[in-house]
Amino acid sequence: MTDPSEELASMLKDKMFDVEHALGMYATSYVIMPAAAIYDERAVGQFGKTLSTCHIYVIGLMPRIDFAGAREESGGVLVTSFEVAGATRELRWPLPPGARLMYEDEFWYVVDAEGHRSFPDIDVAVKRLSDELDAISFEVLYIGQAYGKDGSRNALDRLLKHETLQKISLQGIPDGYRLNLLLLEVQPATTMFTVFNPFAKDTEQGSRRISSGLDKLFNTSEAERISVYEASLIRYFQPRYNKEFKNSFPSTNMKVLADCYDKDFAAVIAEICIDELPFKMFTEAVPPKLKHIAKHDLHDEAARKAFFT
Structure with a gap:
């Protein structure tokens, strides 16, 4: 029988650095509403302050x-x-x-x-x-974000004049279903995951890389986190109506990731893990699940893939 510690050492011995960091992001609160309700001031008003902090929106189909x-x-x-x-x-x-x-x-x-x-x-x-009955699902059709200057725009602001939302509506909704919106608030602080690897090729820069991660990663702005969260979910779900990020994330030539590479992240992790959600989300690429974790390495070379080996 193979010793588990030997297996772990074998997996980690070819990695480049003894310290690697990942940026973690997760949704903390949400609003669910019929798509048509965004034009109803009374319907919108009942969600109050929660809507003002929801910068991510998901357009999808739910059973009636x-x-x-x-x-x-x-x-x-x-x-x-x-x-x-x-x-x-x-x-x-x-x-x-x-x-x-x-x-x-x-x-x-x-x-x-x-x-x-x-x-x-x-x-x-x-x-x-x-x-209990597995009767409620949410088919993800499109994922987007709205942030503006210093968080001045929220998801609802964007959706009021959203061409893709109108396009989906005009193409028709299947019988027995309706077009719904899931609006998400991404946690307002930076979460960092760190791997310490004593088997790495380079074990001389650990202290510097720890300090660098603390200094640079924790200076990640909310706007950056919102953009990376959106791109991560699009790459993970592969929604039918999204075009950008479906096949190009992660990529060094994308503006949304430029600062991430400068800060030397090894990976990004975007989560939708909310126990209270009343449905399982899915697409053709992802089976129905209550909780979803999108994990992406930012480097192609195997030596920098320290989190998802």
Whole structure:
């Protein structure tokens, strides 16, 4: 049996430097809305400050979800029915002791023994439809960003006059689906991952490279991080309507990466890992998953690929 430590040493012995850094980026908050809602001031207003910090936008298709009714089963069980992209899906909920299902004035509700009314929250129901029945998915069609000067523009500003959004709408939405938007806030601080490799060819520059990483990487601006995050996700998802970055990221001749190479990053990592998302994201290139991690080496030579070997 091969000694794991020997395998690790074998993988790392041909690497160039004993210290390598990667820039990490992840989404911290989000807004989901129908594409048509961006023209409705009241609909937009309910998201308040969250929208102002969302600089990444994802245009995609989600199944249409319609509440189809409810019934009560023996044993104190509430059953709610939904039409999801034309298919009937049911969720079961335990009823409190003595509670009854009622229908009045075209509304369903549960009344408990003390007369209090309630009903399962729709957001919780959609999350359960995704997690338990695998019924909710989000097909990524286009990824973009808006930042402006010092973060003065957000994703919504860009989408209001977005040609690709209009193009997708005009080409028609499949029956049972609707065009939705996922707006993401990227964490407002720099995250750095560092690999220490005692088997590297060059072990004399470790201290300098640590200092350089701290000095340069932590001076990465928010605008740079937003741009790299966008490019990383496009390269990873390969969305149908994106053109730039799908096949050219990473590349040394791209302006978006110029400072990254100057700061000597070895890799970039962009994550969408939000437990609360009520769907699994996918494209033809990426299978449906709740969490996505886009990892890209910035150097072609094997000696600089220290993170994803």
